[in-house]
Amino acid sequence: MNRCFEIKYKDKHTCARVGTLETVHGKITTPAFMPVGTLASVKSLTPEEVAELGGEIVLANAYHLYLRPGDEVVRDFGGLHRFMNWNGPILTDSGGFQVMSLAGRRKISEDGVVFRSHIDGSEHFFSPESAVRIQENLGADIIMCLDECTPYPVSREYVEESMRRTVRWAKRCKESKRREDQLLFGIVQGGVFTDLRKECATALREIDFPGYAVGSLSVGEPKEDTFRVISEIVPELPGNKPRYLMGMGTPLDLVEAISHGVDLFDCVLPTRNARNGMLYTSKGSIQIKNHKYFRDKNPVDPECSCYVCRNFTRGYLRHLYVNRELLSYRLNTMHNLHYYFSIIKEVRRAIKDGTLEKLRKEFQMREESEKKVAN
Ligand SMILES: [Zn+2]
Numbered sequence: 001m002n003r004c005f006e007i008k009y010k011d012k013h014t015c016a017r018v019g020t021l022e023t024v025h026g027k028i029t030t031p032a033f034m035p036v037g038t039l040a041s042v043k044s045l046t047p048e049e050v051a052e053l054g055g056e057i058v059l060a061n062a063y064h065l066y067l068r069p070g071d072e073v074v075r076d077f078g079g080l081h082r083f084m085n086w087n088g089p090i091l092t093d094s095g096g097f098q099v100m101s102l103a104g105r106r107k108i109s110e111d112g113v114v115f116r117s118h119i120d121g122s123e124h125f126f127s128p129e130s131a132v133r134i135q136e137n138l139g140a141d142i143i144m145c146l147d148e149c150t151p152y153p154v155s156r157e158y159v160e161e162s163m164r165r166t167v168r169w170a171k172r173c174k175e176s177k178r179r180e181d182q183l184l185f186g187i188v189q190g191g192v193f194t195d196l197r198k199e200c201a202t203a204l205r206e207i208d209f210p211g212y213a214v215g216s217l218s219v220g221e222p223k224e225d226t227f228r229v230i231s232e233i234v235p236e237l238p239g240n241k242p243r244y245l246m247g248m249g250t251p252l253d254l255v256e257a258i259s260h261g262v263d264l265f266d267c268v269l270p271t272r273n274a275r276n277g278m279l280y281t282s283k284g285s286i287q288i289k290n291h292k293y294f295r296d297k298n299p300v301d302p303e304c305s306c307y308v309c310r311n312f313t314r315g316y317l318r319h320l321y322v323n324r325e326l327l328s329y330r331l332n333t334m335h336n337l338h339y340y341f342s343i344i345k346e347v348r349r350a351i352k353d354g355t356l357e358k359l360r361k362e363f364q365m366r367e368e369s370e371k372k373v374a375n
Contacts, residue, residue, distance in 0.1 A: 004183060004210055005030075005242045011351045014360075015235065015261035018351050021211075021242050023089040023141035024181045025081060028056040030242060030263035033254065033344050034091060035337055036271055038064050040074070040084040043271055044329040045337075047086040053306070053334060054341030056088060057141075059266045062134050063095030067117055067124075071137035079139025091266070092140035094131045096147040096187070097215070097247065108148060110165065128172035136179050144213065145173040147187040152220040159191035167203040174207055185211040185244060192225040194232050201236040212237045213244040214262075218253075227256060234261045251280065251343050252367045255360050258347055270340045274332035277321045280339040284370035286314075288332070293318040306338035 009018040019030045035042045035050060038061045042050050050058060060080060065071060077083040080090050099106055099115045106115035112127030126134075131146035147166040150159050166189045177184050186204040190196035204212060214233055217226050230245065234257075237243050244264035245257050254265055270280065277288045281301035286293075288300075299309035300317065308317070308331045320328035350356040 005240065007240070009352045011259070011356050012354050013357050014259035016259045016347070016351045016356050017261065017263070018348050019242070019263060021089075021263070023183065025087060025089045025141050026056075028089055029348065031254075031258045031344055031347060032056055032264055033340050034059040034264065034266040035340075036266055036268045037084070037086075039068070040065060040080055042333070042337075043275065044326075044333050047084065049334065050086075050337070051088065053337045054345070055337065057091060058086060058088070059091050059093065060084075060138070060140065061095065061098065062092045062131065062138060062144075063098035063126075065092075065138055066095065066134050067119055071134040075137035075139065079137075081139065089142070090140040091142040091264075092135050092138050092144065093246070093266075094135065094144040094146045095126060096131070096144070097149040099126055100149040100151075103151075108162075108165075110168075112146070112169075113148075128169040129176040132173050132176050132184070136177075136182065139179075140182065142183045142185060142211065145170045145184065145186050145209075147189055147215055149216045149219070150189060150191050152191065152216075154191065156191075156193055156196075159189075159193060160196055163189040163191075163196050163200050167200060167207075170204055170209075171207050174209070183210045185209055185213050185242075187213045187215040187246070188233060188237070189216055190233075191216060192221050192229060194229070197229055197233045198236055201233055205236075205238060209241070211242040211244060211264075213246050213264075215246045217245070218248040227260075230257055230260050230262070237261075250367070251340070252363045254340075254343060255347060255356075255363045258351075259356055259360055270336035271333050274336040275329050277328075277332065279317075279332060280336055282366075284366060288314065288318050288321050290318070300335055301339075304335065304339065304342075306335050308332075308335040308338075 004022045007017045007019040020027045034057050037058045040060050074083050102115050114125050128146045135143035146169050148162045150162050170186045186209040188200045190200045242263045245262045279286050279300050282303045293314040296314035350359040
């Protein structure tokens with residue numbers, strides 16, 4: 001599993017690259033966007049639909065699946081792939097982010113973290129070792145170290161102590177890993193402090209992982225800080241290993257981060273926004289509930305080739321949304337995911353053709369014009 005990542009093309013002007021990441025459940029092309037399937041389901045879609053839209057890898061969540069139905073239950077079904085009938089690669093998040101966001105319901109120590117379930121208040125304990133065990137039971141192809149996702153803003157002292165504990169936990173995760181068919185990724189922490197991020201990246205490189213993630217970004221810090229950290233830290237991660245930016249972002253965020261050398265993304269935006277009636281288009285996003293779409297016979301995006309845009313009008317989608325029809329969730333999710341996967345494909349093409357800078361400027365202009373409309 002050592003040579004699981006191969007770079008095929010590099011952009012001449014930026015740090016972007018196109019590669020392939022090999023797992024026991026198949027290869028994916030990077031940059032890749034992972035739709036979020038927290039509870040072993042990309043909400044409202046079948047695995048076949050996710051794949052048809054262009055999904056190559058999905059993300060599931062260890063914290064949620066540990067609570068319901070239980071990682072041992074999933075294991076007894078033959079693991080996540082069989083349980084959810086998705087035969088492609090899967091990545092599970094360790095649950096660090098979810099546990100840490102249970103503010104006031106958790107207590108961190110060197111051993112691990114004691115927390116209360118968001119469902120029934122019952123008490124649980126995650127250690128680096130148990131987080132790996134849970135993810136081994138779930139059986140995803142890529143699993144994540146238990147880390148502390150540091151909130152924003154917090155003091156430098158807090159971030160420093162937390163980051164160093166995350167490094168010690170990462171070492172324990174690697175030492176406790178038993179399965180040979182899973183790739184364990186380390187997670188870089190350190191908040192908005194460049195030197196702490198660099199210290200973390202260096203320490204994780206020494207432990208040596210087959211891939212590295214950048215965590216705790218887009219947690220409330222100013223956008224300038226987000227991209228300062230990305231531009232400073234991604235180059236510190238080994239160039240021959242995949243780099244994963246956790247939990248973000250907007251279409252422009254993806255394009256920007258890819259140009260800094262990021263290979264993997266996950267984000268709830270396309271799917272969650274879909275369920276809330278926000279649809280992405282090549283001219284900016286729209287709120288389908290708006291009255292102006294009442295009699296609109298156009299597709300969501302005339303430039304989109306997805307099933308939804310080929311077959312349904314804005315007026316119909318608005319009607320489904322305002323009546324809370326179940327089909328609304330499905331169609332909106334299909335369109336938004338298709339949009340995200342199309343961006344990724346467009347970016348891959350631009351990297352090969354050497355036109356990524358031009359594409360990035362187009363996305364910047366698109367977002368700026370959207371802000372003007374919103375204001
Ligand atoms: Zn569409």
